[in-house]
Every structure is written in C-alpha cells, then in structure tokens.
Amino acid sequence: DVKVTQSSRYLVKRTGEKVFLECVQDMDHENMFWYRQDPGLGLRLIYFSYDVKMKEKGDIPEGYSVSREKKERFSLILESASTNQTSMYLCASSIGQGTIEAFFGQGTRLTVV
Amino acid sequence: AQSVTQLDSHVSVSEGTPVLLRCNYSSSYSPSLFWYVQHPNKGLQLLLKYTSAATLVKGINGFEAEFKKSETSFHLTKPSAHMSDAAEYFCVVSDLGDSWGKLQFGAGTQVVVTP
Numbered sequence: 001d002v003k004v005t006q007s008s009r010y011l012v013k014r015t016g017e018k019v020f021l022e023c024v025q026d027m028d029h030e031n032m033f034w035y036r037q038d039p040g041l042g043l044r045l046i047y048f049s050y051d052v053k054m055k056e057k058g059d060i061p062e063g064y065s066v067s068r069e070k071k072e073r074f075s076l077i078l079e080s081a082s083t084n085q086t087s088m089y090l091c092a093s094s095i096g097q098g099t100i101e102a103f104f105g106q107g108t109r110l111t112v113v
Numbered sequence: 114a115q116s117v118t119q120l121d122s123h124v125s126v127s128e129g130t131p132v133l134l135r136c137n138y139s140s141s142y143s144p145s146l147f148w149y150v151q152h153p154n155k156g157l158q159l160l161l162k163y164t165s166a167a168t169l170v171k172g173i174n175g176f177e178a179e180f181k182k183s184e185t186s187f188h189l190t191k192p193s194a195h196m197s198d199a200a201e202y203f204c205v206v207s208d209l210g211d212s213w214g215k216l217q218f219g220a221g222t223q224v225v226v227t228p
Binding site for chain 1: 117119122147149155156157158159162203215216218219220221
C-alpha cells in the first residue's frame, strides 16, 4: 500500500515563528500536494510539485512556500506563522500524468497562538 | 476551470435506511470524479472513482455513484446505512486535461447515522 507520512499530527506554534511541515511518500510518486482543510470549505490546494525542485502555486499560496529537494519528500513552510493559518494540513501524492488518484497522509493539525 | 458543489452540508439517516449524497460539478474538459471519505481523526480514503468508463461506479463498503453528464451530477448512494458510515464525505473533480492531477474538492457533507 502507498504510504504518505506527515511528521507531526499536532503542532502548536507562536505567531511569527517559521514553521516546517514535512511529508514523505514511499511509492516513488512524481506528484505531491499540500492542502489546507477548514470546516465548510473542504480542501484547498496550497502548492503542488510535479518533480524534484519543481513547484506550482495552488489556489491559496499566500503566506506559504514549499521545498522538494528529494522525490519522496515535500515540505510546506510557513515563513511567519499567523493565527489565520491555524488549520488542518493534508499532504497527498499521486503517480504522474494519466493517473490521478491521490493518496493522503493523516494530516497535521496546526494551531498558531 | 473546474468546480464542485455538494448540495448538502449535513445528512442524517437512520441505520438501515438509504443514503444519498448529492454532488454537481463543472469542468472544462472530460472530468474524472471521485468520492473520498474522512472518518474522525483519520486521513482521506478513496471510496470510488469515475474515469470515463462505466457511468455506474461501485466502490468500497457498498457505496456506488452514477455519472450523469447531462445533469453534471455524480451522486453517491448506499442502500442501507451502517453506523460505521458516519463520517465526512467529499466529492472531487479533476480535469483529464490537467496532467498534474490537481483535485478540486467540494465543501464536504457530514453524515450522521442514528440507531
């Protein structure tokens, strides 16, 4: 089975801190995604990556950046955390072109105080 | 551009009765459509997917969905609800013309199952 692992289930950070959320997948997938989940809004795409060192903005990239130095690892970075970034963050991966079923991690619930 | 509308934010059913979760989509190309389920404190799990083959799609746990192009709908059904079906369900669309496989999620439908 595909496994997508997010490094933390729960995080509490202070306003202004730099925050790193880590995601690792073990199936050699080309595509990796970061979503944010908020009640009543479903999942919204923050960034995605289709190859090592390649990235594209999603629907809500403001306040975030990403890094993909290795194929299996995709990091989401909050440069200066703010309270409106309190949310559930979900990482996903999928095989490249032509197959678009995504596999999700368990999520990281981030609280910014 | 693609979008998804889930017509009900909450659905409450009695155990043993049918479940219907409604989803309408818009898509510029030929869409792929999915239903995902999220149980409390769990990640998202794929229930079923439509990718331009049979319009009636069977998934896991007795769920099925029918793709109706004329109505731009992809409603999810189950003939008999079980307590374990209590969860949040997401309808998702992806354009086959989008090679990166970006998924557009609906807002979700929370399902409550009462004994």
